[in-house]
Amino acid sequence: xxxxxxxxxxxxxxxxxxxxxxxxxxxxxxxxxxxxxxxxxxxxxxxxxxxxxxxxxxxxxxxxxxxxxxxxxxxxxxxxxxxxxxxxxxxxxxxxxxxxxxxxxxxxxxxxxxxxxxxxxxxxxxxxxxxxxxxxxxxxxxxxxxxxxxxxxxxxxxxxxxxxxxxxxxxxxxxxxxxxxxxxxxxxxxxxxxxxxxxxxxxxxxxxxxxxxxxxxxxxxxxxxxxxxxxxxxxxxxxxxxxxxxxxxxxxxxxxxxxxxxxxxxxxxxxxxxxxxxxxxxxxxxxxxxxxxxxxxxxxxxxxxxxxxxxxxxxxxxxxxxxxxxxxxxxxxxxxxxxxxxxxxxxxxxxxxxxxxxxxxxxxxxxxxxxxxxxxxxxxxxxxxxxxxxxxxxxxxxxxxxxxxxxxxxxxxxxxxxxxxxxxxxxxxxxxxxxxxxxxxxxxxxxxxxxxxxxxxxxxxxxxxxxxxxxxxxxxxxxxxxxxxxxxxxxxxxxxxx
Numbered sequence: 001x002x003x004x005x006x007x008x009x010x011x012x013x014x015x016x017x018x019x020x021x022x023x024x025x026x027x028x029x030x031x032x033x034x035x036x037x038x039x040x041x042x043x044x045x046x047x048x049x050x051x052x053x054x055x056x057x058x059x060x061x062x063x064x065x066x067x068x069x070x071x072x073x074x075x076x077x078x079x080x081x082x083x084x085x086x087x088x089x090x091x092x093x094x095x096x097x098x099x100x101x102x103x104x105x106x107x108x109x110x111x112x113x114x115x116x117x118x119x120x121x122x123x124x125x126x127x128x129x130x131x132x133x134x135x136x137x138x139x140x141x142x143x144x145x146x147x148x149x150x151x152x153x154x155x156x157x158x159x160x161x162x163x164x165x166x167x168x169x170x171x172x173x174x175x176x177x178x179x180x181x182x183x184x185x186x187x188x189x190x191x192x193x194x195x196x197x198x199x200x201x202x203x204x205x206x207x208x209x210x211x212x213x214x215x216x217x218x219x220x221x222x223x224x225x226x227x228x229x230x231x232x233x234x235x236x237x238x239x240x241x242x243x244x245x246x247x248x249x250x251x252x253x254x255x256x257x258x259x260x261x262x263x264x265x266x267x268x269x270x271x272x273x274x275x276x277x278x279x280x281x282x283x284x285x286x287x288x289x290x291x292x293x294x295x296x297x298x299x300x301x302x303x304x305x306x307x308x309x310x311x312x313x314x315x316x317x318x319x320x321x322x323x324x325x326x327x328x329x330x331x332x333x334x335x336x337x338x339x340x341x342x343x344x345x346x347x348x349x350x351x352x353x354x355x356x357x358x359x360x361x362x363x364x365x366x367x368x369x370x371x372x373x374x375x376x377x378x379x380x381x382x383x384x385x386x387x388x389x390x391x392x393x394x395x396x397x398x399x400x401x402x403x404x405x406x407x408x409x410x411x412x413x414x415x416x417x418x419x420x421x422x423x424x425x426x427x428x429x430x431x432x433x434x435x436x437x438x439x440x441x442x443x444x445x446x447x448x449x450x451x452x453x454x455x456x457x458x459x460x461x462x463x464x465x466x467x468x469x470x471x472x473x474x475x476x477x478x479x480x481x482x483x484x485x486x487x488x489x490x491x492x493x494x495x496x497x498x
Contacts, residue, residue: 206359
């Protein structure tokens with residue numbers, strides 16, 4: 001089956017179906033399908049229709065404001081942007097090695113973010129599809145329905161997220177858009193009161209985290225054909241790993257495995273990411289398409305996020321999560337797991353790992369005492385990379401002698417997964433929709449595939465440059481006064497009147 005239109009004449013005979021907006025995702029996007037008279041899908045695309053200019057309006061701001069400013073990209077994963085920007089600005093202020101207290105506090109904040117975000121996504125956004133079925137009644141297929149039918153599961157999700165948010169509050173000052181991390185270190189220690197409160201909740205949190213893994217494993221076991229085959233396709237995987245190959249969600253070197261699981265890139269330093277990655281622009285989306293330079297735009301796209309991280313690392317450095325990782329890897333029977341729905345299983349393994357790391361860190365006295373700031377020789381450029389909940393997050397800045405930002409480039413997790421999500425949309429369209437009369441339940445299958453990636457479309461749509469854009473000026477009565485378009489090549493034009 002073809003997913004490309006050959007001629008304009010072909011297009012005139014096709015029917016367009018849109019899923020607009022996508023539901024239960026962060027941000028705004030849509031999917032369009034082009035169908036022929038027999039309901040065969042000729043084209044399926046994920047469109048990101050939201051536009052934000054963060055890379056542009058960061059320019060001209062003092063560098064020390066950036067770790068707080070960039071959090072406004074998102075209310076779900078602000079900590080990830082906060083820390084990625086801080087790590088880039090550490091380079092600007094000349095820090096090569098953080099103080100023990102600062103790096104442990106940042107790690108505690110980050111793993112609290114991982115826990116709360118993973119809990120939110122699985123329990124609130126994705127579990128309705130998994131618990132009730134992809135084509136179940138719409139009025140039931142939501143978090144309210146989960147609360148009614150599975151109150152214990154819903155409560156676990158709420159309480160896990162609450163704990164993660166409390167970790168963030170204790171380290172960043174606020175649950176959302178905190179200010180704890182600054183260029184060169186941290187601005188506060190963990191208080192004795194907060195440590196006591198968090199440690200008191202840990203046994204229950206660890207129990208809930210283990211149950212979360214058990215829930216998703218049970219779902220896979222109950223419908224192995226669905227969970228193995230739904231939106232399944234082969235792709236390379238990229239993530240950070242520690243120098244010894246361990247999973248590390250805060251820092252490390254870049255590793256890439258090919259679709260067969262063979263390591264093809266390893267040990268790339270964060271400052272050298274441009275030697276590895278390029279970005280392509282397409283005229284029908286405000287989100288870029290990254291790819292590996294060595295493989296080119298057609299073959300070089302890849303996956304990031306939990307499914308990649310759990311398989312890209314050699315081991316997880318916490319015992320409960322490592323046991324679960326080994327079981328997950330064994331499920332692939334010697335091959336990498338490429339099933340899209342396996343993202344949920346990998347995500348819950350990471351949630352358990354985050355809870356274990358938090359438990360270990362809370363016993364460390366450096367959280368409550370010790371130097372918080374480091375310094376060095378001022379530099380003009382810095383890159384910060386972190387493993388955000390959704391995958392690898394890159395912040396790259398240049399700063400002038402006047403301390404103002406002159407360049408900002410952000411490649412967020414959802415952008416890395418852009419082509420993979422489009423492949424998932426095409427796979428579902430081919431396997432479930434092609435030739436069938438479309439129903440809401442069938443269309444929801446496409447949304448299920450996109451949700452598995454936990455996309456943050458707000459984070460991913462800030463790119464500015466060679467992008468299509470149309471601006472319309474209207475009078476108070478709604479009449480159009482002027483309209484200007486920018487082409488994908490960057491030129492401006494006024495479209496001809498209809």
